[in-house]
Amino acid sequence: MTGSNRQEMSCIFCRIVSGDVKAELVAREPGATAFLDVSPLADGHVLVVPDDHVARVEDLGEEAAAALFRTVTRLAGPVRAAVGAAGTTIGVNNGDATGQTVPHVHVHIVPRREGDGASSVHGIFPAGPRRPVAEVGEAIRARLA
């Protein structure tokens, strides 16, 4: 299969998008699908996936990326309000080393409330020495050129 209908039959999220596997769907938008995480980190934990199988964020095409983030943007408020939360942590595990367990891009939207015991994104990284930011900035700009 090719083009905009690229599916991997071994991929659980492709199978949810195709309707082959049941999930608690909350939105189907052009290019992206949203459903509740089967093991929620909080009530209302939603996953938003591109309809086409792409493993990593950097491999998303422009259109798929736009569709994905459009759906995330549209859902963030309603998901938060539906469970009476104060905010949402929105994140992507991108690659094996990050703990990504399903190799189909998915954006987690996790409702948050004051004192819920979870940390911010900063809390997942240990303190440690870092390279000078100017040096790293230069390395990134060189690869973008």
Ligand code: AMP
């Ligand atoms: P990650 O660790 O970022 O790859 O997250 C994968 C997420 O997918 C986990 O939070 C799982 O609970 C969730 N998940 C795996 N299988 C399913 C499924 N069939 N339906 C809904 N969520 C799922």
Ligand code: ZN
């Ligand atoms: Zn897939």
